[in-house]
Amino acid sequence: MAIYLDLFSGIGGFARGLELAGFTFDKHYFSEIDKHAIANYTYNFNNSQYAGDIRTISERTIEGRPNIITFGFPCQALSVAGKGKGLS
Numbered sequence: 447m448a449i450y451l452d453l454f455s456g457i458g459g460f461a462r463g464l465e466l467a468g469f470t471f472d473k474h475y476f477s478e479i480d481k482h483a484i485a486n487y488t489y490n491f492n493n494s495q496y497a498g499d500i501r502t503i504s505e506r507t508i509e510g511r512p513n514i515i516t517f518g519f520p521c522q523a524l525s526v527a528g529k530g531k532g533l534s
Contacts, residue, residue: 449510452476453500453517457486460516461494475508 448471452461455476475497478484484496497507 449473449512451512
């Protein structure tokens, strides 16, 4: 069984790249805290399951051990929606 876990997922850039590369998964989980990103991700990947905030993910949250885990760089430091302090 192929299981994918996308952490700090944003709108699903890694998931989309894997999809375009031909990867398919039996289970697709994602973790994100921004409500707009969650709504967008759910819309774009209707077979995905929201795993909640990364601080609450456990063996009880997802079924099985992920074969692939991806994670995005927290963009709040670089985004105009965040504090805008960059990498400092």
